[in-house]
Amino acid sequence: MSSSTVFDSLLFRDMFGTSEMRAVFSDEMYLAEVVRVEVALAQAQARVGIIPQSAADAIAACCNPARLDRERLRRDTDNVGYPILPIVTQLAAQCGDAGGYLHWGATTQDIMDTATVLQCARGLNLIADTLDGLRHDLRELADTHLNTVTAGRTHLQHALPITFGYRVAVWLSALDRHAERIADVRRRDLMVQFGGAAGTLASLGPGPGALRVRAELASELGLRDPEITWHVARDGLTELVGLLASIGASLGKIGMDVAMMCSTEFGELSEPYVEGRGASSTMPQKRNPISSELMIAAAKLLRDKSSAMLDATLQDFERATGPWHIEWAVIPEAFLLLSSSLAQAAHALPKLQVDTVRMRDNLGLTEGLILAEAVMMALAPDLGRQRAHHLVYNACTRATEAGTDLADELLKHPDIVASLGEHRIRQLSDPAAYLGSAQAMTHAVTRRASNRTLARGCSNVAK
Template sequence: MGSTVFDSFLFRDMFGTPAMRDVFSDQSFVDSIVRTEVALAAAQARAGVIPQESADVIAASCDSSRLDRERLRRDTENVGYPVLPIVTQLAGQCGDAGGFLHWGATTQDVMDTAVMLQCANGLGLIAAELDRLRARLRELATAHADTVTAGRTHLQHALPITFGYRVAVWLSALDRHADRLAAARERDLMVQFGGAAGTLASLGREGLRVRAELAAELGLRDPEITWHVARDGLVEIVTLLASIGGSVGKIGTDVALLCSTEFGELAEPFVPGRGASSTMPQKRNPISSELVVAAAKLLRDKASAMLDAMVQDFERATGPWHVEWAVVPEAFLLLSSSLAQAAHLIAGLRVDEDRMRANLGLTGGLVMAEAVMMALAPVLGRQQAHELVYAACGRVIDNGGDLAAELRAHPVVVASLGEDGIDRLCDPASYLGSAGAMTRSVVSRGP
């Protein structure tokens, strides 16, 4: 029975995905350890360190499905690490060739390499989910490139923008994350093989060749030097996951706010029962938005824990390494869920263009105050124009009415702009600046 949101039968698909759970399952970890041990034997045979026939027997005999799981659990708790218990059982499967298993390696070599194999698979899933979300955002931004809505700063109407522009801002961050993700996969997915203190001393002159062969066998990068106490690679991976989660969380925050009754500009995809309240029949809570916001907050702590675990002592850490065992899988699970929820949200997002336009008029045209001020500035000077429009806005706020009517009552403004000019300047669609050009630039990039 599950005891956390990650393994709970109730919550696990809200804080992870089945595919990512498979990547970071116990079975996957054990399989990755076995794969690493078999690959090490093959690499050492090519380098002439162990007999080829022994490597062949190891490859043919090592079978993770034949491991005694209860014995493995018991021995791992006793030893403190799973590698020795696994190697002991694998050696029994291999007969005499088992004496060449784990040759010159240390526990951390095998565990770190196994985690890197899991991370490689996990990042592949993340990249695919990120691309799916980006494609849906690109479609949404294109569809609403000309949908005028209120831009808001400090939760107040600021200037008109388009909804497509807002979506393109979301998308642009994820596009940059996709670039970072590609670079991290190339830079950080490194094989770990250094022996007892990282120097490969037990393999003599063949150590570096064995490491290179092992990296090639597993499809990982061969690093310049042993990294078992230099954890920047894993830290970069987890902090990147957290950063992506933060950008998705920003989308969730915006959507949740715009779904609120007072805004009413967006609505999450709905099926009967989705977001229902146990006591208020009318409720349709923005569940997907809430989940991606929660994931962003939890991912921040995962990044913090990894940064703390970077501070390691000498050539083998006393404790910080163990922090990663909990943090890395949970970070991948959280972001996988966040991306899946966001893709679902965006694919079926309901956009109420009429409500957006109506909301633009809530302040009586005050959202166009800057446009009027900038048009008056060449005639009156910027400071005088600002003071005049500021006073007009104050009267609208205090007495009601609308900005255009207030301006038409001011002879200096009418003389400077004309009544038609005032009407044109008070049309939100007339003051969008480069929003359209920037939106087109983002959506034209492609996945």
Template sequence: MSTTVFDSLLFRDMFGTPEMRDIFSDTAYVQRILDTETALARAQARTGVVPAEAAEEITKRVDFAGLDLERLRNETEIVGYPVLPIVTQAAEQCGEAGGYLHWGATTQDIMDTAVMLQCRQGIDHLQGQLDRVRHTLADLAHEHTDTVAAGRTHLQHALPVTFGYRCAVWLSALDRHAQRLQQARERALMVQFGGAAGTLASLGSGPEGLRTRAALAAELGLRDPEITWHVARDGLVELVSLFAAVGGSLGKIAWDIMMMCSSEFGELAEPFVPGRGASSTMPQKRNPISSELMFAAAKLLREKSSTMLDAMMQDFERATGPWHLEWAAVPEAFLLLSSSLHQAEFMLSGLEVHTDTMRRNTHITGGLIVAEAVMMDIAPVVGRQHAHELIYDACRTAIESGTTLESQLLAQPTLVEQIGPDRISHLCDPARYLGSAQAMTHSVVRQDRGR
């Protein structure tokens, strides 16, 4: 029986993905610990710390399949960490060579490095997901560059925009996040090898310690840090905080789409799948399930980021408690972001865009959405201040009488005489007041496709 949404048979694929669960599974974690231990033996053989024959035996004999997992579970609970129980069983597999396993290392060295290997694989998966979402958004932005829609500020009609412009704004944030993610992985994915207090004293005061750490980093394809980071957790904090930011941007997309899917707007609909978003009592319902899950993930990711910030405050050279917070927060953050990206890819790739409704909705305020456009256009003719007063009065009258801005302007003989009725009708068309929306949309799409 599961106790969390992450391992629930019912909910796990709504708050994670099978691929990311595999990356952060117990099996994968133990295997990464074994990978780290065998890589350490090879690195130490290269630097002359342990005999080459021992490293060869360790690499050949250490085998996940040979572990007693029930014994490992029991001993982990007793010790408080899994490394010593794993090393004990792995050393038993290696015979005499097992005496050189885990040479000079401390538990946190191995656990941190194993997590770094998991994080690298997880980031690879997230980057692929993010790229697919960006590609889908670029297609939407390109397709709807000229699809006129109501721009809304404070949930009120403001000025006309295009749906492509809105998609390009969403895309631009994800493009920047993709750059941040690449930069963060280069900073954060570091090998950990410092020994008991981080000083590598177990390997002596000569160059062997630092040379071994560099060799271990090369073996595993991780960055060799300048100094031990047992209690300097900024790398993992950067990753989880970035995940929260990406989740927030996805949550913003979800919020916009949920609003545009509402019955009153009717401008979008999530992809139709029989039964998806259905109600047990209302057969007409088609709820925006993917957007809702993205929105929930954004809120949960913020919590993980907060937890990681708490975990930064560690005492002296080894923490008494904060480190344990990461054991829950890091895998869950990867799962949540992977889930949100999965939902975004599914939803955006099949999004139903009701272009006629978008255009029709620009007129529901009787043309008031172009009030600024008309004012700016007639100002050179009648003067800036008079234009403002004239349009202000016309808007007020249109609201009070339930008519349109165009009809109120056409009812003013002086204005009609000055600029003509055809010009007034043209000015009241939302499609003519889009500013640089289309140019900016094209710019974002070009940059995204160029990358």
């Protein structure tokens, strides 16, 4: 069968996803998770006394996703509009008489939602593992360049000197916070779904047995037992996809920085060399920052996935008429996009080629103007901040117009020389002497990251 999207295209799929994540959201995994939920439900109901234990044991022994007729499932799902009834029909036939107890008291959305959550749990494990590895690599990169002075830029113009390690630590700090958010989402949003036709579990009677079944099912699957059915309260999955989009945006910001620093005019970084990667069909000299470009593209696409999930959250009464279907497309694609972005980051960032000489040379492009604030703040205690700003601003203007060094223009002004002296003015022209707390903050991030619990933590959901 020919492919029609970048997610299943032979040419593009590894640029917009990974094989591991595709396996998590494949038809085969989905069918396996549906069967897992149906078997776990039967076992939970048997423990509570809702169905015979012999029936539950037979269901566990007989239900086999490998024996499902895929082509029949395709036809029946297209006709019914949902896959669960066609799956249950075939599974019940596999189980003989015990099949009459399969799917007892459940509704289609119970099984579909729970299977989706189990897939999300597996996907989060992959995301967290890759994120933890990337955080480790960025920590090492930040430490390596703790003292590598480079130009800090605001509005694409030289602002103040920073270190490249500081810039990397800013990237890392966002990913550290995302690791915390993954743990929070795992705890809060990976919930079992079991409510029956309208969410009230009326099919299992008025006693406590129904809620005990839900609790047993949650325990069996390693999911949270929610207080109430969430058929039309989709905040959990919406938060999850929103987090994926947020992580993707942070990676996109890194990609944006790296791509710009790879530009000819900057020349401060290069992505790792791989023969042929980033090559042009017409310009032999080109080495485009492919990984960074894909990280940026994924960030933009993930934003739309989060927006679509917010739209899908508006669901009517006790069962939605349409918005639920949006999730079926959005959730797998969101996981695929973020897996791709993380994979590209994991490829490019640990082995970035950092040109420290070019960074230092670029500091001198503005002939000392990058240290204007340093001079102003040195003058301020003696002359007052406003007057100091005025004097240095005028000196900067003259230096820019004449193409001269800022220090030379400062030395022409008697009030500045009287306040600071020539030696102090020359000292203030050293970018490495005006880094503020950049190194201390970088240390704080890298030390905190090295002592943190990894994002994945402990989970039995995807066993």
